[in-house]
Amino acid sequence: MSKPAVILLSGGLDSATTAAIARAEGFELAALSFDYGQRHRGELDASRRVAESLGVRRHVTLNIDLRQFGSSALTSAIDVPKGRTRAEMETGIPITYVPARNTVFLSFALGYAEVLGAADIFIGVNAVDYSGYPDCRPEYIAAFERMANLATKASVEGRLRFRIHTPLVQLTKAEIIRRGTKLGVDYSLTRSCYDPDPSGAGCGNCDACLLRLKGFAEAGLTDPAPYRK
């Protein structure tokens, strides 16, 4: 019998791979995506395609307008940095940081998991290839999990012991791509670019595109997603 799990699905490469791993572990998936005014809104179409291709049972997209708080490149008009070297990317926290984003996302995932009776929550955070985001680190995830088990009726009454799964946290981008490819993830459906054109084609030059392309190259594979010529 399959166990229910909630997965945060962005439409990117990492969350698609995480979903495939969760499915391979026997979980029946309910996916949660967010329309938070991100510039790269093609993500949401991608998340629907990915959910469908992976046989996700339920898929809820919540509208939350983080723009009311102001700031951050992913939701405002600040230019997305282009052509940065790995060393530049690894200096400090990127301006594409969105305040408390994973905390907000995981909080909704927790509520959804409690409603569904699911003890397991999957998130595709990664602390190896791009360690700039504080809310992608294992110590943050552990603190969230601890808080989650004090927060809810189901955990306090002993019916659910919530676990936040981060199967990608110690993998390189190339390892993630190899793992997903073995599990049959169709990466042509996923989108990663922070600054895509209206057709959804990637710029090939922002941090997300550069890391993704390098990952495919290191895995000895070709990225099937579209890029601008």
Added chain:
Amino acid sequence: MSKPAVILLSGGLDSATTAAIARAEGFELAALSFDYGQRHRGELDASRRVAESLGVRRHVTLNIDLRQFGSSALTSAIDVPKGRTRAEMETGIPITYVPARNTVFLSFALGYAEVLGAADIFIGVNAVDYSGYPDCRPEYIAAFERMANLATKASVEGRLRFRIHTPLVQLTKAEIIRRGTKLGVDYSLTRSCYDPDPSGAGCGNCDACLLRLKGFAEAGLTDPAPYRK
């Protein structure tokens, strides 16, 4: 010079008192309210009146549709329990529990606080008079605070050390009302009923009304909020 703080403002008696306490401590307040499909939507009008009366500088109301997850009396058509005794109220977690509600609210407050450069977040939770909600307990708040300081750019870079203030946590309802009255809170502006009539008048008989009326009685005061005859 006044320090900025974010306060979660529901329009009820507790959060209005919390705001008055924070203001008396010298904080300049930014208030955050949520339209989450609650039945008692008069709360939102009340939160605007309370914010105005307390000189709150900014007030953001976020729309988040928790109804997409289903369940709970505060957002669905389940009957709100009426006429319960204190002993009945204190048995288990009430059906008016909303999954992960304070976790979602505090997560948004954390993001807003980071954007504003505010280290202090106020929430009017109370663990004495009505201990049924797991996400009102001190151990939950402490775990959230710990997680918050691992979650954000501002805390990881050492610019902000977030603190979740719960000035009401150990007060009885009567003590809260006495404290707020001394600080000049106009309780006629606040609303607590889980099942108000269209004019906003309280039912006088749900758990929230019963606790509120008992609190005023024990404080030797009359509740100035409207009730159905």
